[in-house]
Amino acid sequence: MRVVTYYVRDTGKTADHYRKKVKRLLGIECYVEQHPGLVRYRFLRDLDEKELEKLDNYMKECCDGERA
């Protein structure tokens, strides 16, 4: 399982929102938890570099997300 954590700006988006978006973006199922200032994904498999870049870009756009 690949865990990817982002420090984010609080936007009011829930874990459910992030999970649905990322599933559409990457086509991979994941567990998501959202806390104040933090979003953490647990993917069922490792992400390759391209997928990780896509995820970084999406998180940057949606909530100023910086990968931890």
Next chain:
Amino acid sequence: MIWDSLDIAYLKQQLDKLSNINISLSDLRDSILGSDSRTLTDIYNKLGSISGSIEVSNFPSWFTNSTKTTDDILSDLDALKKALASVGDDKLLVSLADAIPAGDNVIGRVKITDGSNVLSLAQGELAGTSYYMIPSAPDLTAMFAGGTAYTEQEVSVSTTESSSSFSPPLKMTLLCNEGDVDVTIKLNGGSTTKKIPAHGCKAIAMWKISSIAYSVSSGSSTLRIEGYW
């Protein structure tokens, strides 16, 4: 299904302090001997000199008053006994327990029940309210190690309500209040509030948790959220 319990890490931390009152016999002996190696004869002689200096004239006049009887003394002792009896057990307990942890002490109020109810093996008091508790909170790490995804996250809790959310919802959740003030929580976007007393835990099973909102009425605290999907 919700269980309440003490934060076991906190309880252990406080119980560990009991070792402070442990003293070895050799330490006790050395303390009596002192740096000048006093002997029992020295102590006997010292006591003899003290007893020699005790004279009736040194006692308060009340004591030597010929009109006072042993019944008077007994009567006053009875009054003292009644005064002591009127001091609540809890006050005495707190006085003793103060030597162990700082702040409010609840350790001395936990008792093990007769086990007639499997869900209430321990009974205790948290923040003035009596609870039936399981003696320890489920160890989620051990229960689900190597299996389903497990999470553990500490979040700061302030007077402004914040929230954490999970997708898919957590199947089992453990919330531990690590601070000194009570934390109020609301689950799954509901308006019903639940309280987690200072250093208390709440384990939630068979109830999927998708969001937890938390706040304190004053000050701040830290909430440890554990769960598995």
